[in-house]
Amino acid sequence: xxxxxxxxxxxxxxxxxxxxxxxxxxxxxxxxxxxxxxxxxxxxxxxxxxxxxxxxxxxxxxxxxxxxxxxxxxxxxxxxxxxxxxxxxxxxxxxxxxxxxxxxxxxxxxxxxxxxxxxxxxxxxxxxxxxxxxxxxxxxxxxxxxxxxxxxxxxxxxxxxxxxxxxxxxxxxxxxxxxxxxxxxxxxxxxxxxxxxxxxxxxxxxxxxxxxxxxxxxxxxxxxxxxxxxxxxxxxxxxxxxxxxxxxxxxxxxxxxxxxxxxxxxxxxxxxxxxxxxxxxxxxxxxxxxxxxxxxxxxxxxxxxxxxxxxxxxxxxxxxxxxxxxxxxxxxxxxxxxxxxxxxxxxxxxxxxxxxxxxxxxxxxxxxxxxxxxxxxxxxxxxxxxxxxxxxxxxxxxxxxxxxxxxxxxxxxxxxxxxxxxxxxxxxxxxxxxxxxxxxxxxxxxxxxxxxxxxxxxxxxxxxxxxxxxxxxxxxx
Amino acid sequence: xxxxxxxxxxxxxxxxxxxxxxxxxxxxxxxxxxxxxxxxxxxxxxxxxxxxxxxxxxxxxxxxxxxxxxxxxxxxxxxxxxxxxxxxxxxxxxxxxxxxxxxxxxxxxxxxxxxxxxxxxxxxxxxxxxxxxxxxxxxxxxxxxxxxxxxxxxxxxxxxxxxxxxxxxxxxxxxxxxxxxxxxxxxxxxxxxxxxxxxxxxxxxxxxxxxxxxxxxxxxxxxxxxxxxxxxxxxxxxxxxxxxxxxxxxxxxxxxxxxxxxxxxxxxxxxxxxxxxxxxxxxxxxxxxxxxxxxxxxxxxxxxxxxxxxxxxxxxxxxxxxxxxxxxxxxxxxxxxxxxxxxxxxxxxxxxxxxxxx
Numbered sequence: 006x007x008x009x010x011x012x013x014x015x016x017x018x019x020x021x022x023x024x025x026x027x028x029x030x031x032x033x034x035x036x037x038x039x040x041x042x043x044x045x046x047x048x049x050x051x052x053x054x055x056x057x058x059x060x061x062x063x064x065x066x067x068x069x070x071x072x073x074x075x076x077x078x079x080x081x082x083x084x085x086x087x088x089x090x091x092x093x094x095x096x097x098x099x100x101x102x103x104x105x106x107x108x109x110x111x112x113x114x115x116x117x118x119x120x121x122x123x124x125x126x127x128x129x130x131x132x133x134x135x136x137x138x139x140x141x142x143x144x145x146x147x148x149x150x151x152x153x154x155x156x157x158x159x160x161x162x163x164x165x166x167x168x169x170x171x172x173x174x175x176x177x178x179x180x181x182x183x184x185x186x187x188x189x190x191x192x193x194x195x196x197x198x199x200x201x202x203x204x205x206x207x208x209x210x211x212x213x214x215x216x217x218x219x220x221x222x223x224x225x226x227x228x229x230x231x232x233x234x235x236x237x238x239x240x241x242x243x244x245x246x247x248x249x250x251x252x253x254x255x256x257x258x259x260x261x262x263x264x265x266x267x268x269x270x271x272x273x274x275x276x277x278x279x280x281x282x283x284x285x286x287x288x289x290x291x292x293x294x295x296x297x298x299x300x301x302x303x304x305x306x307x308x309x310x311x312x313x314x315x316x317x318x319x320x321x322x323x324x325x326x327x328x329x330x331x332x333x334x335x336x337x338x339x340x341x342x343x344x345x346x347x348x349x350x351x352x353x354x355x356x357x358x359x360x361x362x363x364x365x366x367x368x369x370x371x372x373x374x375x376x377x378x379x380x381x382x383x384x385x386x387x388x389x390x391x392x393x394x395x396x397x398x399x400x401x402x403x404x405x406x407x408x409x410x411x412x413x414x415x416x417x418x419x420x421x422x423x424x425x426x427x428x429x430x431x432x433x434x435x436x437x438x439x440x441x442x443x444x445x446x447x448x449x450x451x452x453x454x455x456x457x458x459x460x461x462x463x464x465x466x467x468x469x470x471x472x473x474x475x476x477x478x479x480x481x482x
Numbered sequence: 483x484x485x486x487x488x489x490x491x492x493x494x495x496x497x498x499x500x501x502x503x504x505x506x507x508x509x510x511x512x513x514x515x516x517x518x519x520x521x522x523x524x525x526x527x528x529x530x531x532x533x534x535x536x537x538x539x540x541x542x543x544x545x546x547x548x549x550x551x552x553x554x555x556x557x558x559x560x561x562x563x564x565x566x567x568x569x570x571x572x573x574x575x576x577x578x579x580x581x582x583x584x585x586x587x588x589x590x591x592x593x594x595x596x597x598x599x600x601x602x603x604x605x606x607x608x609x610x611x612x613x614x615x616x617x618x619x620x621x622x623x624x625x626x627x628x629x630x631x632x633x634x635x636x637x638x639x640x641x642x643x644x645x646x647x648x649x650x651x652x653x654x655x656x657x658x659x660x661x662x663x664x665x666x667x668x669x670x671x672x673x674x675x676x677x678x679x680x681x682x683x684x685x686x687x688x689x690x691x692x693x694x695x696x697x698x699x700x701x702x703x704x705x706x707x708x709x710x711x712x713x714x715x716x717x718x719x720x721x722x723x724x725x726x727x728x729x730x731x732x733x734x735x736x737x738x739x740x741x742x743x744x745x746x747x748x749x750x751x752x753x754x755x756x757x758x759x760x761x762x763x764x765x766x767x768x769x770x771x772x773x774x775x776x777x778x779x780x781x782x783x784x785x786x787x788x789x790x791x792x793x794x795x796x797x798x799x800x801x802x803x804x805x806x807x808x809x810x811x812x813x814x815x816x817x818x819x820x821x822x823x824x825x826x827x828x829x830x831x832x833x834x835x836x837x838x839x840x
Binding site: 016019020027028035046062066069070073075174175177180186210211258280287290292293294329358416465469472473477479 | 665
């Protein structure tokens with residue numbers, strides 16, 4: 006007798022399912038979602054009793070109508086951001102000075118004395134204390150205070166619900182550049198620290214716009230670059246006008262560079278969205294959450310731990326090896342000259358075409374962990390390469406001077422002109438992100454390609470801008 | 483070392499005028515090499531594709547298409563379809579015969595079983611890629627076909643299966659064509675060209691031919707899409723007029739012949755045009771009628787996740803300081819939506835009472 010077996014063959018089942026899907030047509034996915042929502046709404050209406058939150062919402066709407074109004078929207082926004090920056094800059098000065106005097110002026114000589122007492126060989130003492138320790142100390146003292154003020158303030162505004170409104174107001178500008186309104190937030194965050202700005206791009210849920218925000222964040226002049234800009238502007242641009250105007254003119258120059266950065270940010274966003282990133286998916290929506298009183302303690306905690314300490318730790322991790330490299334290039338001699346001098350002499354002619362010099366190029370390469378140590382490195386290298394006796398703290402030991410006039414003297418002895426100053430300001434805006442930011446970009450995008458693009462695109466732009474500035478300048482003078 | 487001196491020496495050799503010229507040249511060269519899509523770099527990385535295999539696979543695809551639409555295929559029609567000379571086509575056919583992928587009876591060319599399953603594999607890659615490009619990327623609609631034409635020869639079937647699994651094993655490409663299953667199954671061709679419909683006929687678009695590109699671009703501009711109901715209202719000598727959801731469209735017979743329609747029983751689609759969400763003034767509210775099918779993939783899912791589905795109340799609440807986007811209140815949340823997206827959401831301005839809380 007024959008027995009018929011009913012095996013449910015998985016292949017047959019799949020094929021039947023496919024057949025059914027072909028017959029149902031293309032719209033059936035939407036129909037399912039709609040019916041799910043319909044059912045959910047019906048059930049919710051029957052069972053969920055909602056508290057009447059209308060009054061609170063009406064209140065929010067009133068605030069929104071002011072904050073997003075045509076006439077008051079932007080002035081309020083500029084005032085708020087100016088206040089945050091002013092508080093950061095003004096508030097960071099004192100603790101920064103205290104940290105510097107503690108870590109650099111007190112602890113550094115003390116460590117040196119300790120090393121001498123232990124009869125440590127000079128090179129070990131140099132590598133560890135003048136190199137690794139000093140660069141770490143520098144990064145902490147310059148980076149920590151502004152971040153510890155800026156991030157909590159920023160997080161407070163976020164928590165309050167104000168920042169989403171900024172994105173809402175600014176969206177139109179960023180849309181024209183092919184970007185997301187929330188890039189206004191990552192851009193402002195970048196003024197504090199680019200690495201934090203890159204992390205903040207997580208709030209942008211559209212993949213394409215998020216990449217754009219990450220790649221262009223470096224054009225926000227970060228905390229670490231403001232002191233460089235202010236110092237160089239004071240020496241070279243303030244020096245061009247009568248002393249009474251010097252302060253105003255040099256401040257104007259620094260703001261000009263920052264605004265130029267925003268311009269580049271929008272321009273590059275536009276270029277990227279029109280070219281390389283044209284095919285990336287783009288979705289837009291922006292939630293305007295209800296206003297609520299900020300949770301101050303929680304904000305302090307999260308912004309200090311998640312942002313400040315996190316970024317600072319990454320910076321320290323990179324600063325230590327860089328400090329060692331800085332000390333070594335200044336102290337390892339080949340054929341009577343240090344490695345640094347060899348590099349500077351070899352690159353000087355090339356650098357001059359770009360209106361820079363070999364010292365600047367070397368400083369930007371070896372001071373990659375943090376923009377904060379660029380100026381101390383430049384000063385050290387200038388003294389080293391121009392053989393200015395009696396100045397500085399020894400080869401490989403980064404230093405800064407309290408007096409701006411003395412700093413100016415060193416730079417002028419190193420052959421700096423107004424053009425060098427202007428181009429340094431431009432190059433400080435347009436060069437590779439610091440290694441902390443590069444690493445963060447890699448962590449956020451998981452893509453070597455986009456990390457390389459974000460690293461080299463600003464350098465290429467910077468060299469192009471410096472080149473044309475230098476050549477036009479030389480043509481006119 | 484004296485820097486100003488070396489600077490002077492350098493500039494004596496190369497005056498700034500020359501340097502500026504060199505600089506401009508260098509920048510131009512950079513652009514020429516790295517310009518996305520058209521630069522030297524992009525061309526070189528595209529260049530090394532095996533053109534022989536590409537041609538062979540395209541021929542198999544074309545032959546399958548003839549078979550699927552039950553048209554006979556001869557050397558002439560194949561050459562025409564692939565846009566190659568007769569000479570080249572006959573060499574190609576010879577090669578295909580040798581490889582046992584096609585057979586020849588008289589003038590007619592037909593696929594062998596091996597040839598058919600090869601063709602189906604290539605078509606599967608092509609259509610899955612089109613689906614992927616449509617749903618998961620921002621590649622423009624008119625570029626899907628071209629892009630997928632490139633990918634079909636480069637991507638392995640295994641990689642395609644992984645991609646298909648990732649996007650939920652789609653069964654239709656964005657033009658409405660069924661995607662062959664991994665073991666080469668494909669449903670029968672349904673429907674007939676729109677140009678053959680008569681007045682009063684009701685149907686649903688099942689396919690929009692994406693070649694040639696010039697015609698397809700026009701059809702895209704008209705906003706036609708697979709799944710769209712059509713109701714033929716008028717057939718004149720050389721054009722056909724039909725109502726789609728809330729819109730009316732007139733096409734010449736040539737254009738209409740690029741659209742395949744499946745006949746459908748039922749009532750005529752709604753003929754009054756839906757209002758767009760972007761037309762809602764601040765302070766007004768309406769009911770969502772639907773999302774345009776031209777809003778796809780992630781963007782569509784996102785809007786639906788936010789609760790923008792037929793029947794939901796939506797109110798325009800605040801306008802951004804720069805005019806766009808506008809904040810809409812939907813399901814007790816305020817969401818900023820750009821005009822560009824609000825143009826893809828249909829609403830009906832019914833004056834219904836607020837939700838009755840039962």
